[in-house]
Amino acid sequence: MYWIRNTFILIFLFVLAFFVYKFNNENFFYKAFQKEKLSNIKINESYKKLDLKDVISIQTDTLKIFIDKKTGDIIKADLLKYKEKINKSDSFSLLKSEKNFLYQANSGLTGLSNYNFVYDEKYNKLNNFLITDSQKELKVPMKWISSDGNISFIKTFIFEKGKYFIEIKYDILNKTNKPLNISMYGNLKQSIIDSQKVNNNYSFGLKTFRGAAYSNDEEKYSKINFFSIDKKENISGYTKNNWIAMVQPYFVTAWIPDTFVKNKIFSEKIDSNVVSVGYTTENFNINSNSSQSISSKLWIGPKIKKNMLEVSDSLYLTIDYGFLWFFSQPLFKLLNYLNSFFNNWGISIIAITCIIKLIMFPISKVQYTQMAKMRSIQGEVNEIxxxxxxNKSVLNKKIIDLYKKNDINPIGGFLPLIIQMPIFLSLYYMLIESVELRHSPFFLWINDLSDKDPYFVLPILMGITTFLLQKISGNEDNIDETQKKIMQFMPIVFTIFFLWFPSGLVLYYIVSNILTIIQQKIIYKQLKKEKNKL
Known part of the structure; x- marks a missing residue:
């Protein structure tokens, strides 16, 4: 039975190693990128220090947006309800235009190549807009008129209080004597590498996905790593009621085009360090002396399902819980429900661990009973x-007969280990993808359950509880020297693996180990009483 247990432990370690590799996949791509082109990384050539004279500043209760007055592009976006760093007052900047890093949302019209497509300040004199307490909506217009006065449009940014999406609407007027053939586009541009963080951003640790994602007529949700754009694959296809986005842990920026026209989505590599994803609408005609309106929505915000459903029925899929989403989603719902009572995500994690262990108790009891029976016949097994x-064939047959005689199933006793694996992985995905858990404190030094323990206290406690659990289980008394050495190193190996895991996940494992120790004590005591009665 113990060789089976060791096998499961080794499988568990292998899965952990796989996750380290999987979430360091960006590191793998980065090293290849570093070898090939890091020396050629371009600093943002369009960068200039943000001057309030050159931008339109718009603030709602959720967003602070900066728009280039000449191009109409969003060059900076702050999420006012989220902090850049824990214990800091600065709001989190999702979009930014800095010397070492570029992340912008651009939009415009095609089909007017003969005109100078720059907004004239004489039509756009206001620089600052602020939504008031009495306002539910804020409209920020930018007017453009051609030099001959025959074509004009108003690009309006429409904000709603409490929302993370912006509606961008074009009202186009054609005074010429011929029809205009026009299309609207929206794209997102972002640096692949922040060259200022090259030396410290790719150390050993768990990485989450950062890249592009989209939903089109063929695929409801698909994603592509930034490093793969123009190398392995590109985004292409058509969509009428979907989106294209750039995603990262906890936050997403996405274009949700107008639904009344067909839209083509795309990705491209602009230079050695900047990629772009976006959409272009199909061409539409504006007849002579007539007008036309077209709009699109832009999401700039956190990955909160109920909010994202307001703009798209599938954008919430960017909350990427991986292949175990069917475990992670209900697990988060339960955790969120518990947190509504405790108002502390750490206590909620402890509570959900207790619930899981309680539900699994009947299965765990079978496991510990099987382990106790195995220990009771170990002398007979050694004699055989x-x-x-x-004679291996006879040896195996005798041991199997002995198991049958004592009603022992060596495989069935490890069902809890098998069940714990998807729960563990689901909780991991939940911690790194649920923005509600970002910067969530527990107590004392644990001020962010979604990040590693800064002093590694929890991983060490986890190693100690694993060691105690191993001793209480009594495994080392019934295995050979080689297996014994492997088992002795297990707590150390586990501790090393867990050093970089989110502290909330380590907390779950510590509580699970403590509850397992208590359960084993109770069950072994009960079995001992039953044996004495006989």
């Missing part, structure tokens, strides 16, 4: 091994 050591 000595007696039939030269």
């Amino acid at each position: 091994k000595k007696k039939y050591k030269d």
Whole structure:
């Protein structure tokens, strides 16, 4: 039975190693990128220090947006309800235009190539807009008129209080004597690498996905790593009621085009360090002396399902819980429900661990009972091994007969280990993808359950509880020297693996170990009483 347990532990370690590799996949791409082109990384050539004279500043209760007065592009976006760093007052900047990093949302019209497509300040004199307490909506117009006065449009940014999406609307007027053939586009541009953080951003640790994602007529949700754009694959296809986005842990920026026209989505590499994803509408005609309106929505905000459903029925899929989403989603719902009572995500994690262990108790009881029975017949097993050591087939048959006689199923006793794996991985995905858990404190030094323990206290406690659990289980008394050495190193190996895991996940494992120790004590005591009665 113990070789089976060791096998499961090794499988568990292998899965952990796989996750380290998987979430360091960006590191793998980065090293290749570093070898090939890091020396050629371009500093943002369009960068200039943000001057309030050159931008329109718009603030709502959720967003602070900066728009280039000449191009109409969003060059900076702050999420006012989220902090850049824990214990800091600065709001989190999702979009930014800095010397070492570029992340912008651009939009415009095609089909007017003969005109100078720059907004004239004489039509756009206001620089600052602020939504008031009495306002539910804020409209920020930018007017453009051609030099001959025959074509004009108003680009209006429409904000709603409490929302993370912006509606961008074009009202186009054609006074010429011929029809205009026009299309609207929206794109997102972002640096692949922040060259200022090259030396410290790719150390050993768990990485989450950062890249592009989209939903089109063929695929409801698909994603592509930034490093793969123009190398392995590109985004292409058509969509009428979907979106294209750039995603990162906890936050997403996405274009949700107008639904009344067909839209083509795309990705491209602009230079050695900047990629772009976006959409272009199909061409539409504006007849002579007539007008036309077209709009699109832009999401700039956190990955909160109920909010994202307001703009798209599938954008919430960017909350990427991986292949175990069917575990992670209900697990988060339960955790969120518990947090509504405790108002502390750490206590909620402890509570959900207790609930899981309680639900699994009948299965755990079978496991511990099987382990106790195995220990009780270990003397007989050793005798069989000595007696039939030269005849493996007979040895195996005798041991199987002994198991049957004592009603022992060596495989069935490990069902809790199998069940714990998807729960563990689901909780991991939940911690790194649920923005509600970002910067969520527990107590004392644990001020962010979604990040590693800064002093590594929890991983060490986890290693200690694993060691105690191993001792209480009594495994080392019934295995050979080689297996014993492997088991002795297990707590150390586990501790090393867990050093970089989110502290909330380590907390779950510590509580799970403590509850397992208590359960084993109770069950073994009960079994001992039953044995004495006999």
